[in-house]
Amino acid sequence: MENCIFCKIIAGEIPSAKVYEDETCVAFNDISPQAPTHLLIIPREHFDSLDKAENGHKETLGHLLYVAAQIARDKGFAEDGYRVVINTNRNGGQTVYHLHVHLLGGRPFIFPPG
Secondary structure, three states: OOOOHHHHHHHOOOOOOEEEEOOOEEEEEOOOOOOOEEEEEEEOOOOOOHHHOOHHHHHHHHHHHHHHHHHHHHHOOOOOOEEEEOOOOHHHOOOOOOOOEEEEEOOOOOOOOO
16 A cells, blocks of 8 residues: 555665564564553555454464564563554544554553453
8 A cells, every 4th residue: 555654664665663573474663652552563465443453464463473572582571561552533533544463561541441
């Protein structure tokens, strides 16, 4: 998608502080962190939101969650706990319409999240 900021990050047109990448996804620091660790994990394939996921996206969706858990383990906050969030569409708080997973860690989180 030519106007998608995340597609531009994947293409290297916009710099980002990448902490992980593979053939399926890229993870980088959020520019407006809400926790000591706040990463975005995005699939290389563009689809707008979780609401737009199709049968063919199952493997990618599972991989994004696996990568979130692996990063949490690698960064040393998995055992203390962390939050994984997928905001979906306007009322779900989504502001960039390229599916992405937020990985937040390094502090306690309350529930419900608000």
